Amino acid sequence: MAVETIPASAPRAVPPTVSPERRRRRRRVRSFLNYVALTIAAVVVLTPIYVTIAFSLQTGPQALQFPGSMWPGELDLSVFRRVFEVSGIGRYLFNSALVAALITVGQVLTSITAAYVFAELEFKGRNLLFVAFLATLMVPAEVTIVANYDTIVSFGWLDSYQGLVVPFLATAFGTFLIRQAFMGIPRDLRDAAKLDGYGHMGFLWSVAVPLARPAIAALSVFSFLLAWNQYLWPLLITNDDDFRTVQIGLRTLASSNITEFNLVFAGTVVASIPIFVLLIVFQKQLVRGLTSGAVKG
């Protein structure tokens, strides 16, 4: 009975009726629809950010007139000056920058030295120490806050930079990240450096570290981001405004200015600017840091 048997996929793969012109038009429609979908998604993702900025520029009654409240009337930027005057946000930002920078430098240094040991040195007990590093990944900071708080009290480190920085000066994640980079250094290079009279330290600082620069950059951005965004620990060990980080400062700002929404939103905008700049400038390094755990394994 069947006269014509055409494989089901054939007409779709090589449609004889569709002219190149029509195909081009179809492609154009498709990419237009893609742009529509992308733009809708982008608008949804950005809404909280946009509304926060819009509200920070409005005064009380104006903020309540929907839908007019969605766009600021005149651009009155004085609220950003006021938020610096009313709250200690300048000091909070300084504290956050200092603490995050110290943690970043510390983590990079301890990770480099520890990574070198696990990548290059052979000695008894190495595996045990490696497991100890691995084990720290299994203990979330939230589990140990009660005991760590006692330690900080007994050191007299409440309301101090030491208390904010020292507990975070080592990182197993960073160590493994940099170790991975060190292990990618060719054996020949190691041998050549040895022949040139480089000892371990010489090789580490003048050969290995420069070669591991991408990994070190990724770790730096990642560490800084995490340190800047810390919440529970600084909340726990600081009461004094002089040592509060910007995250905790925002909490204070929000609870003490309930009636002045625009001030709270202005503070939120100010607090997030440094990290948005960081994201835009170091996007590549950040992505590398974030995906090194997940994709590379």
Place this chain on the structure above:
Amino acid sequence: MNRRPVNDRARTRTRTRRRWRERGLAFTLLLPSLLVFGVFVFYPFARTFWLGFFETDPFGGRRTFVGLDQYTDTLTSSSFRNSLWVTLKFTLLTVPTGLALGLGLAILAHQKLRGMGFYRTVFSSTVATSVAVASLMFISLLSPSVGLINQAIRWFGGEPIFFLQSPGWALVAISAVTVWQNLGIIFIVTSAGLQSLPDDLYESARLDGASAWSRFVDITVPLLSPTLLFGFVVLTITSFQTFGQVDLLTNGGPLEATNLIVFSIFETAFRDFNPGSAAAQAVVLFFIVLVLTAVQFKILERRVFYGR
């Protein structure tokens, strides 16, 4: 004749000396990390178990040894069980939603179109927001008076919803903040996963006439499953560590509806001044995270094994 043994002995001696020097160097280089881990991870870890054995008298602050009683009391207390249940609900609300939305964005952005760099930056942008920033930004949407959603509801003639104050909505609101805040990282990770998939597979599937949907279900999902599984476990772990959103937006309320486990530990230790019970709760949290981390390592191990 007996020169060689002497030479040998000398050589072994230098070798042992070198080995000792290497070991000395290794410990010196590891010392800073070991010191920090010792004081701020291992010691407090052991001490948390230990603290769990002591009950604190709420008035005098005296600690008495009660053995395992406090662990059983904590585990059976209705408040702590509520916290576990709320945390589980929170995980169910945030993890699948976040993964689905993040993957959706990644697929949407996985095309060669002009201006894609801009969209990718937008979709990754929430990675830059801290808990505090994300939570306060959501006040601009959720607040009963100024919140945009309630302004819109009122404009349409409805009654404003007290998202953060009503027991039915509060956990959903906290979850919404969390999903939004996680979107950036999920997008980044799934995007990287998508980019590592072989293009030719899609090309031949298209030539075979596979529809976009079947390409997604038959190629993307199976090949991306390790990344998705990894994301699933990591997000589950983070959801068990959530604290800031609750502290900033709901304070665990209303009626403990958002009393996530870490918030409960925090309150018990630092507002009710009951470190023993808080430590017991922390131990339970540790075991939950331990199981999840073990799963995570298993996934990574398998990936390393099959990969490349």
